[in-house]
Amino acid sequence: xxxxxxxxxxxxxxVFLAALPFLTDWVGDSFYTGLVARILILAIxxxxxxxxxxxxxxxxxxxxxxxxxxxxxxxxxxxHAFEDGIDWMLNGYVQLxxxxxxxxxxxxxxxxxxxxxxxxxxxxxTMAFSQMLYFTAVGVETxxxxxxxxxxxxxxxxxxxxxxxxxxxxxxxxxxxLIVLYLMHRLVGSAFGNVIRGSKSNEARMRAIGFSPYKYRxxxxxxxxxxxxxxxxxxANLNDFVSPDVMHWTRSGDLIIMILLGGMASLFxxxxxxxxxxxxxxxxxxxxxxxxxxxxxxYWQLLFGPLxxxxxxxxxxxxxxxxxxxxxxx
Amino acid sequence: xxxxxxxxxxxxxKRYDGLLATDDLSLTVRQGELxxxxxxxxxxxxxxxxxxxxxxxxxxxxxxxxxxxxxxxSEPGRSHIGLARSFQITSLFQNFTVLExxxxxxxxxxxxxxxxxxxxxxDTNLTEPALTILQHMGxxxxxxxxxxxxxxxxxxxxxxxxxxxxxxxxxxxxxxxxGMSKEDSETLIEHLLELKNRYTILLIEHDMDAVFSLADRIxxxxxxxxxxxxxxxxxxxxxxxxxAYLGEEA
Numbered sequence: 001x002x003x004x005x006x007x008x009x010x011x012x013x014x015v016f017l018a019a020l021p022f023l024t025d026w027v028g029d030s031f032y033t034g035l036v037a038r039i040l041i042l043a044i045x046x047x048x049x050x051x052x053x054x055x056x057x058x059x060x061x062x063x064x065x066x067x068x069x070x071x072x073x074x075x076x077x078x079x080h081a082f083e084d085g086i087d088w089m090l091n092g093y094v095q096l097x098x099x100x101x102x103x104x105x106x107x108x109x110x111x112x113x114x115x116x117x118x119x120x121x122x123x124x125x126t127m128a129f130s131q132m133l134y135f136t137a138v139g140v141e142t143x144x145x146x147x148x149x150x151x152x153x154x155x156x157x158x159x160x161x162x163x164x165x166x167x168x169x170x171x172x173x174x175x176x177x178l179i180v181l182y183l184m185h186r187l188v189g190s191a192f193g194n195v196i197r198g199s200k201s202n203e204a205r206m207r208a209i210g211f212s213p214y215k216y217r218x219x220x221x222x223x224x225x226x227x228x229x230x231x232x233x234x235x236a237n238l239n240d241f242v243s244p245d246v247m248h249w250t251r252s253g254d255l256i257i258m259i260l261l262g263g264m265a266s267l268f269x270x271x272x273x274x275x276x277x278x279x280x281x282x283x284x285x286x287x288x289x290x291x292x293x294x295x296x297x298x299y300w301q302l303l304f305g306p307l308x309x310x311x312x313x314x315x316x317x318x319x320x321x322x323x324x325x326x327x328x329x330x
Numbered sequence: 331x332x333x334x335x336x337x338x339x340x341x342x343x344k345r346y347d348g349l350l351a352t353d354d355l356s357l358t359v360r361q362g363e364l365x366x367x368x369x370x371x372x373x374x375x376x377x378x379x380x381x382x383x384x385x386x387x388x389x390x391x392x393x394x395x396x397x398x399x400x401x402x403x404s405e406p407g408r409s410h411i412g413l414a415r416s417f418q419i420t421s422l423f424q425n426f427t428v429l430e431x432x433x434x435x436x437x438x439x440x441x442x443x444x445x446x447x448x449x450x451x452x453d454t455n456l457t458e459p460a461l462t463i464l465q466h467m468g469x470x471x472x473x474x475x476x477x478x479x480x481x482x483x484x485x486x487x488x489x490x491x492x493x494x495x496x497x498x499x500x501x502x503x504x505x506x507x508x509g510m511s512k513e514d515s516e517t518l519i520e521h522l523l524e525l526k527n528r529y530t531i532l533l534i535e536h537d538m539d540a541v542f543s544l545a546d547r548i549x550x551x552x553x554x555x556x557x558x559x560x561x562x563x564x565x566x567x568x569x570x571x572x573x574a575y576l577g578e579e580a
Contacts, residue, residue: 191450194430195437206438209493
């Protein structure tokens with residue numbers, strides 16, 4: 001088996017990410033490990049969303065909601081362990097199962113209703129559901145309402161891995177990314193993935209040859225929600241904090257932008273997109289230039305917007321279209 | 331001796347905002363025959379196909395297929411009991427290869443697709459029957475070509491290949507020669523002559539040469555009604571048909 005140059009680039013990126021904590025040790029600045037850990041978590045969420053958008057043509061505009069559910073599971077668990085001494089709620093495995101199951105069940109409910117609509121209606125209804133969850137979190141005083149919830153102790157993995165150790169947490173996130181990448185690779189190439197891609201390509205024909213796309217789409221919706229919930233579990237542990245803000249519709253928009261930036265319907269696209277998105281945010285917001293008393297960096301989105309338009313107009317597959325062996329068209 | 335009716339359409343009605351697209355239409359398709367439907371533009375031919383496949387609901391009347399009333403059978407469900415259609419306006423998976431298009435149709439009829447792990451391409455359970463069909467339709471050379479880069483004629487052939495992959499009892503062909511060049515049409519007629527021996531076919535077609543050389547029976551549809559049904563000779567000599575339809579050309 002020989003590797004294409006694209007596969008070499010992908011592999012090089014993964015090797016670089018694996019070595020990163022040691023590189024930053026060497027440089028003596030661990031800030032970047034935290035930043036990249038955040039990028040990888042968002043990449044996991046973007047990968048799951050890409051199953052819906054890139055492969056399935058389902059533009060869900062509420063995907064951050066599932067990250068929020070996963071993150072709140074950790075936050076609420078830590079809260080009750082801390083306040084009420086309920087130790088089992090700090091158990092990482094209990095939290096993990098609750099985060100994944102919780103987001104899967106919510107995705108099942110939201111998907112079952114939303115997937116009866118198409119196009120703009122689907123976008124709006126998924127966004128509306130996620131905003132409902134956002135406002136629910138804003139409303140619950142016990143868990144900090146819109147101030148959010150500080151997490152005083154990270155998920156207790158019972159000695160298997162210590163999440164307080166920054167490197168351990170980083171490698172948990174890194175290995176999770178590898179697993180999700182492989183999972184997506186298998187899923188997209190399977191009989192199930194074939195139906196998901198076919199339903200995006202031509203739904204009328206799918207029905208005519210005997211498929212009912214709805215139940216397959218709903219399954220994809222639940223899988224994507226569950227993975228995003230897992231990303232939320234990681235996110236809460238990394239940030240030691242959760243607030244309704246993680247579920248805000250603009251966060252869902254960020255995930256879509258990552259997919260656009262990275263390239264739809266390519267396996268690694270969302271990873272490149274998440275990297276590009278957060279690197280650009282970091283880069284643009286640190287521009288030292290001052291115009292008329294205003295620091296340009298504070299208005300980084302003003303620069304980011306036009307850039308995104310250029311990508312959509314001239315590089316339909318985002319970063320993916322610059323890598324060797326890019327497919328033409330969609 | 332009469333052959334049994336595979337498809338019975340009884341008093342079918344479809345109304346669009348007061349317009350009767352299908353007006354109390356009745357017809358039968360016998361087991362093994364090629365039954366053609368002709369009629370001027372707007373006669374309701376494609377509407378009839380959509381009613382038969384379940385893409386749109388009928389307002390009244392019933393459709394009996396292989397002895398089963400189709401009233402409560404969904405569009406995908408009808409595919410599974412042996413109804414297959416080709417589309418008047420090419421409707422394929424444009425970003426899939428030719429082989430993948432046919433494989434997906436084979437997959438639809440190979441049990442459920444809640445299989446998440448095993449690789450699907452190169453699965454010989456799908457590719458073998460798919461390649462056989464492509465051979466029949468003369469597309470085996472193009473198996474690994476992306477559909478969007480096929481010629482129009484080839485896409486029309488693939489339309490039929492995808493329908494065949496669902497192992498149909500009845501093929502509904504909606505203007506298979508639409509937009510085809512003379513040579514391409516002739517090739518397709520050859521293919522249809524061959525398919526005719528193996529399948530029961532309901533053919534909608536504008537190309538009169540094709541219809542009269544292929545059909546065992548012809549129904550003439552005008553304003554959603556079948557004004558005549560008979561052998562090609564009977565239709566050619568039918569006074570009503572001449573006036574309503576062929577009159578323009580004769």
